[in-house]
Amino acid sequence: MSGEYVAALPLRELAPGSMCAVGIGGRDVLLCHIKEGVTAFDNVCSHAQARMSEGRLRGTRLICPLHGASFDARDGRVLAPPATASLCRHAVRITDGVIEIALGATTPVHPGM
Numbered sequence: 001m002s003g004e005y006v007a008a009l010p011l012r013e014l015a016p017g018s019m020c021a022v023g024i025g026g027r028d029v030l031l032c033h034i035k036e037g038v039t040a041f042d043n044v045c046s047h048a049q050a051r052m053s054e055g056r057l058r059g060t061r062l063i064c065p066l067h068g069a070s071f072d073a074r075d076g077r078v079l080a081p082p083a084t085a086s087l088c089r090h091a092v093r094i095t096d097g098v099i100e101i102a103l104g105a106t107t108p109v110h111p112g113m
């Protein structure tokens, strides 16, 4: 199913400034609703496998619950250690008010809410 968009969650169920985990195609996926739009990543920290959905989202900073690494919620890049690798990002689009994800693909952040 890599590359195919599949429905993940109605946009209205993901408040601005919040994040949540959804299961898609057997993967645990993290959705972040930031000012720039909605982004999606594998819900696992690149450092030691913590679930990022149990951490915090502060603006565009995504903070791991286990050792405190932080990532940019726009593109998944590392902002602070101990993680050194980016989060695995997935493409997102909004269709008729529904967040859709394409696993394994990446695109620019969806612009409009």
Ligand code: FES
Pocket: 045, 046, 047, 048, 049, 050, 064, 065, 066, 067, 068, 069, 081, 082, 083
């Ligand atoms: S598991 Fe995320 S910083 Fe260690």
